Amino acid sequence: MLKVGGAAITAAAAYAGGEQIVYDGTGSSVTVTAIPCSGGTYYVKVFEYTRCGTAGNYTMLFNTTTGTNASTIVINPLAAPTTQASNAVIVPGTGQFTVNWTSGNGNYRFVYIDTNPIPEPFDEVGIPAPTANTVFQNNGLQLVYNGTGSSVTVTSLPCSPGDTFYVKVFEVNRCGVTGAFDYVFNTTTTTNGASYTLGAPTTQVSGLTVTPDLNSATVTWVNGNGVRRRVIVSDVPIADPVDEIGAAEITGATFYQGGQQNVYDGTGTTFNLTGLSCNTTYYIRVYEYFRCGTTGDYSYLYNTTVTAANGTTFTTTGPMTAVALPQATTFTGFTGANLSTVSPSWKESAIPTPALTNPLDVNPSGTTSAWTNSSVLSSPTARVNLYGSIRNEWIISPRVNITAAARLKFKAAMTNWNSAAVDNDGGMANATDDKVTVLISNDPCGVNWQAIYEFNNSNALTNQLTQFEFAIDPSYIGQQVYIAFHATDGPTDDTPDYDFHIGDVVIELVPQCDVPTLLTDAVSLITENGATVAWSGPSTGNPTGYQYVFSTSNTAPAGAGTEISTTGITVNNLSSSTEYFTWVRTVCGSLYSNWVMVGKFTTLCDAPEILTTTPATRCGIGTATLAATSDAGTISWYAAQTGGVAIGTGPKLYNSYYQYNYNILC
Template sequence: MLDVTGSPNSCNWSDVVTGNANSSTVYLNSANSGVSPSSGLTYTWTPQSNPDPVRAFAAVSGITGSSATLSWTAPTGATQYNVRYRQVGSCAWTNFAGNPVSSATATLTGLSAGTYYQYQVQAKASGGDESIWSHIPDAAGSGSGYIATGSFQTTISCYPPTALTSTNITTTTADISWTPPSPAPSNGYEYYYSTSNTPPGGSGTPTAGTSVSLSGLTSNTTYYFWVRSDCGGSGYSTWAGPASFTTQALTTPPWSEGFPSATLPAGWALSSYSGPSNSVTALSGTTTYYLYKNLYSSATTGSFTTINVGTLAGTENLSFTYKLANFSSPYGPPAIGSGNFVVAISTDFGATYTDIATESNNGVAGWQAKTYSLAGYAGQTVKVRITGNWTSGDYYLGFDDFKIETPPSCNPPSALTSSNITATTADISWTPPSPAPSNGYEYYYSTSNTPPGGSGTPTAGTSVSLLSLTSNTTYYFWVRSDCGGSGYSTWAGPASFKTACSPGSIPFTEGFESGYTDQTAVGVVGHSRVWLGLKFGLQIVP
């Protein structure tokens, strides 16, 4: 029989085994040309008279990890026997090395531990006649050979460990552990780890216990590990594994993350949170991507964690922006007290966290900024966790622009503004930082949006009148603080303005031959400009 004794359905017809009925069936697989009669295969038979085939077997005995003893009842006319065996799932048979045997028993050796085997016996008469091969018995000596239970299994003399686990994972270290088998191995274990998922081809590192601390690992890297038992004279078990873990990612301060794409940055993890995204209408107002959570009665919490940042000097601040917006148009902020978010810090790579702030929903629209001092974390590496919590309503909670950096000793001005704009002049002003700089400010303006690469024009105050500008032109301007011995702040800006058009002079003629321009300033009559929007020839004279 084929495909009914645990053998693969790719076996050739020449591998059929004996059944116990007067008729049997073999399979033809149209999708596999190998499952068909082999070329030149011929079946020839003569009614058997002597010896009879082997039909009765005793239970398989003396089963170890590498051997087993087979026994059967001698049929009429048999004086010797041929024995063959195979692993369940194999097409080919292996002839017993002691063939032919003269007694109704044979001990197979060289078997693999923990493996299922099938066997058959062929009786031989003294004149050389041979019977057909027997059916395939099971371990108890019965069985027809029509099912995969027509087999026996060798024992395992050295059992592998189980439940391979990794814990306490940092950027460069990890602990691995396992559960010992029963009985525990006499000589402990061997372990092996690698960044490749290829099983070990040789020995591993010996250890007596059931846990090991790995060190010298590479951050943000996946490792695979295996463990096997060392049973001394009984050899080794099979390798258990692989199990795997990924070391944590680490970056150094100053650090910033503005989510430039939809890919979650290395080292970040989301738990019931979404993003990065830029497609939530309610969270508009930022030019990059962001993380977000829709909080409502069926989704009451969500959190995320950042990459590890360290080592800190103790002068850094943690800052980020966030936005609260209702789920439905017009996307105003949710009610005061409708929820909160909790900011927590871990100094042990996320094993434990300490809350440093709980920020309640404040009813403020738009993106808001938060800053927290990290002065208490000098010499440490930190990971930030933020958890959003719902109380009422249906709203989004978004986050962006994370930074851990030392604030500048010289702070830049803010709120850059332009006013009193004419065709050739404009006033620019700004709000001083706190504290105000000791040496005033520098300003820079240009028709290009390229930030200044050097110094600007010094000024003591917080406003400047720009002169001799070009009409109908866009100007960009920047301002920075001059803190004397502490240096300069970063440039604030750019802000921009556009100068007005220059008025024409009288006499003035416009025939609108090349197109129509609404509200063209054509001159000054008295003390007022005259604006005309006409679609016909125009001439103005004094």
């Protein structure tokens, strides 16, 4: 068939009745819509054709032969789905609940909610798509979902204990066009419905486990079917909570402060309880509960059944066994999370501190803190970043026996955050309330502490490690004590952002013969084969002299050294261009202190020297010969005593009428 001078073919995929062109193009597929829901028999034929020309003046040549290009389609009338939705479950929440289900074989699902049992829906013909609203209206039967999914959350539920809500999910087949849809429902009732009565959860918390240590405990459990969990701890038997209507929000503080205390409120399954006393028995219960309402007007409905699965007692561990002195940590290998591994019995702790509040200094708990490792200074350190107002971080020593006069030694410094540089904002010097306090406690549980020394804005440090030494008060002799470093930066949130470092911490008995005191500028007058090294006498004891060793090893000598009576030595028999470590120990009659490295240095290179010179004079123009000899190297000649460029090299300089100087290039 030939069509000449015609317009382009118009096609519409939405079937409007009768014979209709539903596709014109170059593809191989078309979806025809708007087939009447009543079904019927439909005939389809596809024609190949060639088109040329311009818009409005096309010539089209059709192939009208009939073969496999024709088909008959029988469409059944719209019928109800044969498989209903199933396994409808209501999961309650705060002021809402979620309905989950398993879909059937319809092409849509309708979900209804009511405070009365749900009636069966009626089939509909030629209606607009119903509008679903997931916000509960509380005015009778309500469609809350109209779609193809398997879940819906209904919000704004009333908070009236005892109210019952009914939900039912229906499979439905839909056909038609916008504004004129037909719906056919599967109205069989199987497991497509569920109901929920606002009340206490029916499944209580289970699997309660408490793992205590000295003054803290890790608490875990398995949730029941409530919305939230409340954990109560007490040092006396616990009184169960009671249901409340129109109450304020419950909060939990994980730092225990005595009595019956709510220590957790939330939706999780674990938390860390701190602030406990050592060797003490506590009661603990975890309650599943339902909460609804709004802030300041909540209703609380508790499951108060108590079994060993949600209520128990636990006892914190006893005081740490005291150990003998000395005890030390260099923080070598410290990662910020393994202090007790690299330095056994040392530990980190903390006290939770809300922003802009005064930090507490009693009963640090747990085994973690914001102290971490650093290698930016001359030796490993532990550092804490002070910036904000929530820091309350502790490093605590083992419990030690003080059997005689004892002391604490450590190094400290202050740097810019995560750097070895000076803090540009002044660090602690400009932080009005930041503190790092050195503390001591003879409390077996480490609850109460007394200050030994406090770093604050009046005595802030430099970015170089400085040695500190403090005598432990003699009143502690015969007792067991802990030593702690306590860092805080509240309640004021100051501008400086800096790190405080500690390192080389030692707790020891004061030796009868103590090591020499190090000087800042211990080494001076370094030459090719020597140097001068000085130190000061020890802070305790009665030294009768000192022994020294100049060594190329950074390991303390195993034997004796050279004895002197002064606090310094000049040596001139060393090798050139060599690094030396100066080791010194104190002599106290028949007693000796430990060796201490008081200074290290590298000798200068062994430069060649001028041995002889032969001057020459000349009055007027003429020739003069200057000569010099050296023990090595090449002699260079210059026209000035300093600076300039060499005007000759070698042992002699000829034909010159200037005054010359000489040196040796080595």
